[in-house]
Amino acid sequence: MKNLLIIGLILGASFGAVAQTSASYHGKKxxxxxxxxxxxLAxxxxxxxxxxxxxxxxxxSVCKMKGCWMNVKTGDGQVMRVSFKDYGFFxxxxxxxxxVVMEGVAETTTTPISELRHYAQDAGKSKEEIEKITEPEKALTFVADGVVVKN
Known part of the structure; x- marks a missing residue:
């Protein structure tokens, strides 16, 4: 009985340790x-x-089609679009x-209207919302080599 109690405590502690450190890795580890x-960052x-x-x-937010991009909050209601190097992972x-933690290159870019509309479509926006996109967008973007998703 004493051995069962010890085994139970060890198993419980190991499950707790796994739950605290679990994360998923995408792209370069x-x-x-x-x-x-x-x-x-800005x-x-x-x-x-x-x-x-x-x-x-x-x-x-995340691309609803494949997970091929994500937006990460940068503060003050702003977001940064994150893509993945060479479209090599999702x-x-x-x-x-x-x-999330991501490693790669941050860049100030201008995104053309056609690309912004494509992202809006991937995000599941309505046709009306997509048609309201009429100006290119200058913003902070990020191309990630690797991403850790913390659980």
Missing amino acids: ISDKGALPATQ AKMDGKDKMPAKVEGTVE VPKDIVGKT
Whole structure:
């Protein structure tokens, strides 16, 4: 009986440890340590057009078709579009609200109207919402080599 109790405690502790550290890795396997909060990325770029970075943030939306892009909150109601290097990997489509760490290159880009409409379609927007997109968008974007989705 005493042995059963000890085994039960060990199993319970091991399940607890697994639950606390579980994460999923996509693309190049990276560490989640040392990431800059997404809310600080724009200030860190300080006028640079492009910069290598490791960033942590909260997922605001994901491509509903394949998980081929995601938007990460950067603060003040803004988001940063994240794509994946060489279209080489995707993220799960059910990670909205989860914390991610991504490593790659941050860049200030101008997204053309056609691409913005494509993203809106992927996000499941209505035809009316898509047709309201009439201006290109200059924004902070990120091309990730690897992504950790924290659970």
